Amino acid sequence: MSQYLPVQNPTKPFWLSEEDQEVATLRSTPELPKEVDVVVVGSGYAGTTTSYYLLENSPSTSILMLEARNACSGATARNGGHLKPDLYYAHNAFKSKYGEKGAAEIINFEHDHIRGLKQLVEKEKIECDFVLTRSCDVHLTPGAVEKAIVNYNAMTQNPYVKCKDDLQIAYGEAAKVISKVEGSPVCVTYTAGQLWPYKFVIGIMKKNLAKGLNLQTNTPVLHTEKLKNGKYLVKTSRGDVIAKQLVLATNAYTASVEPRFEDKIVPIKGACSHIVSSDPSKRTPHLTNTYGIRFDGADTDYLINRPDGSVILGGAKKHIYPHKSLFYKVVDDSTLIPNSKEYFSESMKKLFYTWKDFDSKVDYVWSGILGYTDDSLPYVGELPGDKNKFIIAGFHGHGMPRVLLCAKALAKVIAKKSKVLEIPSAFKITKDRMENTKNEILESLGTPSTEKAKL
Template sequence: MRSIQTDQQPMLPVPHATTPFWRTDLDELDGHRSTADLPAECDILIIGSGYAGIAASYHLLVGEESKAFAGKKVVLLEARQACSGATGRNGGHVRPSVYSRLPRYIEEYGLEAAEQFAQFELDHVNAFADLVKREGIECDFEFTRSFDIYTDPEQAAVAKANYLKLKEAGVAKSTIDDLEWTDADRAEEVSGVRGCVGCFTFTAASVWPYKLFLSLLKLTIQKGLNLQTHTPVTSICPTASPSGLWTAGTPRGPISAKQIIFATNGYTAFLLPEYAGKIVPCRGICSRITCPPSSHPPKIDKTYGLRLPKGSYDYLIPRKDGSIVVGGARSAFFSDPSEWYNTVDDSTLIGSAAHYFDNYMQEHFIGWEDSGAKVEQIWTGIMGYNADGLPSVGEVPGREGCFVRRGLRGMGCRGLWGMLGGEAFEETDVPGMFKTTRERLESERDDLRGK
C-alpha cells in the first residue's frame, strides 16, 4: 500500500535545538522509554509529547474521561525528548486570547458562535488552576491579571471602540465583565509601560510549562502509558491488520493502531500532506532577562502582551526569582519570511532578532532605565500556525480513526475524547468553527501572509 507522505523536504524536528530556560532543569522522564522495544500495536497512538499529546494521554488514562477508555493500550511517540518542542519553548503564559478576536468572530460566525469560543477559552484558566491543585503539581503556577498594551493611538481607539461594541452587542457578562479598559490619561501610570496610550487588563496566569507537563506525563505513565522518546514517526499508511487501521513507520520499526492522535503542531503536514499550507511551521524567539542582585527596579506582578511600533507584538511574564521571560520580536523579522515562515529549524536563533531583547526592559518599562537588566538566555521554537487563524480539531477528513488537535490551549476540552469514543463533533463542547473540514483544507485563505 502507498505510504502517506509529503513530497516536500522532510519536516521532522531537527537535532541540537537551542536550549530554552524551561528545559534547564530536566526531569528523569526527559528521554524515557517505557519499554526497551517499540510495541508492535496499540489501541490509541499519540504522536507528539507537547501540550496536546500529554494532555491527550492524561485525559485518556487519568482524568475523569478515563473510565470510557479502561483497558485501552495507549502509546505516545516523541521525535526528540519529552516536551522538547513548542510547549517547552513558549513564554509561560496561561492567557486567553479572546477580546481582540471577538469582533471578527462575531462578524464572521455570529454572536452565539463567538460567545461559545470566548467561554471555551476563558474556562481554561480555571481548568489549569483546578488541575494543578487537584494533582498537587509544583510548576510555579500563579493566578494574575494580564495587560494588553497599546502604544499606537489609532489602534487604542479601535480597541476601545470594539470593546464598547461588544458590550452593546450583548456579549455574555461572564466574558465582558472581566475586561477593564484604561484610557491614555492613566495608561502609563497603571501599566508601567512607556508610551502606553491605552490598555486592557483581564484574568490570566503563568506557569513553568515543562514542569507542569512532565508531572502530568509521570501520572499517565503510572496509569499505563507507554512513552517512547527519540522515536520520530516518518510515515503513516493504512493497514489491513486486524489489530489496527493504520501503521506508523519509525526508525525503530512499525507500530499499528486503531486510532491516531496527531499532536504534531507545526510538523503535521509531514505526515498529513493535506495540511500543507494549512498548518504551517513558523519559528519564534523568546528570552529570559535577569537583573544584577544590587538592582531593585519596580516590581512587575502582572503578565503582558505589548503591541509596540512597527507591528511588533511581544509577550512577557515575571517570575518568582525576579527574572522576566519575554518573547515576540515580530517587528525584527516578520518582513523576511525566510527567517520564520515554513521552517522547523529551532537549532539556530532568528538572526535579525538575536539582539532584540538586549535592552528591552530599559526601553519599555518605566523605572528600569538603570536596572542593568540583560538577556540571560535566548532560544527559538516552532509553532504550528493555522492559515485561517482557527484551531483544527477533530477527525481528519477522509481518514477514519485519525484525529488532529492543533491550536487548543486548554486542559478543559473534552471534545476530542468524546470523538475517540464515537461521538460526533457536534455533540462535543468544541466550538464549531474549530472543526477540521474538507472545506477548510480546500480553502485558499491565508491570513498568515495576508491572502
C-alpha cells in the same frame, strides 16, 4: 524523510534549564510494542493532555506516545509561559467570520482555560510555578489604540460573552500608572495566568506514565497508512506499530505525518528570552501584571514577570515578519532569530518606566516553532475520510488558553464517551475548512511578498 520533521540540537530555552532526567529521553520499553489501542504522536501540551483525559475516560486503553525528540521539547518548552486568553482584541475579526455567537464561543472557551488549568494543577499537585494574575495589554501605536477601543466596545455589546465583568479598560494617566508604560494611552486588564509550561506537561506526563502510558522519545513518525481492516500502520525510525486509533498532536510539524496539511498548518519560527537582574543581589522591579505589548498589525511582544523576579519576554517580530525566508515554513529551531537577543536586551528599559534605571541582562534566548493555520484557528477532531484518525494541532502563539479544553473534549470522543466534540464550532474540522485554499498567514503578519534585506 519529510522536510517538516523536528530538527536535532534545538536552541536551549530557559524552561529546559531544569530538564527532567527521568522523562527527557525515556523509552518505557526497549522495543516498540507491535500493536496498541491508541498511538499519540507528539509529547507536548496537546499530546500529553489528550492522553491524560483519555486515560481518565478509559483507564484500560493502551497508549503509545511517539516523540521525535526529547519529551516535550517542541513549542511547549519554548513558549512565553503566558496563559492569556484573547477576550476582546480579535472580537470583530471573529465576529465577521463566525457571527456574534461564534466570536463569543471562542472568547468564553479561552476564558474557561484559566480556571481549567488552575484546577488541574491543584488537583494533580503539579509544581509548575502557576500564578493567577491579571494581564495588561498596552497599545503603543495609534493603530493598536484604535483597534483595542473598537474591539473592546464591540465585545461589551456582544450578548453572548460571559466574562465581560472580568475586563477593565483604562485611559490616559490611569492607563500609564496601571501599566507602568509611558507610551500607552489605553490599557486593558483581565484575569490571566502564568506557569512553567514544561514542568506542567512533565507533571501530567508522569501521571500518564503511572497509569501505563508507553512513552518512546527520539522516535520520529515517518509515515502512517490505513490498513484494510481499518487500523493504522505507523512507521517510525525504529520500526512499525499498528494502532486502532491515531492522534496527531504534532502542531507545527503536522505536514511531516499528514502531507495534506502542508498549507493548512505552517511552521513559523518565533523567538523568546529570559531576563534577570545584572546584579544577583538586587531584585528586579516587580511588575504585578503579565503583558501583551501591541504595536501595529501582528507586531506584538508578550511578557511574564516570574515569581523568582526573572522575566520571560517574547516576540521581536519586527525582526522576523518582514523576512519570509527567516520564519515561514521553517522548522529549524537550532538557530536564533538574528538580532533577537539585542532586541530583548533593550526592551525592558525602553518599555517600563520602573525599569529605566535598572540594569538587567538576557541569560537565555531561544527560538521555537509555532503552528500557524491558514484561517488562524486550530484543527481539532476526526479527520474527514479517516475514521479513528484524530488531530489536535495548529495553536499559533496562543496554545495555553486553547489546548487543555480541546484535549479534554477530544479525549471523550476518542474514548467514545461522547458523540459531540464540545469545542468552539470554528475549531472543528469541516469539509469547507479542509477544502479552503486561501492561506491568510502572510497577509495577517504583514509580510511583504518580496523579501526585504535582512537586518
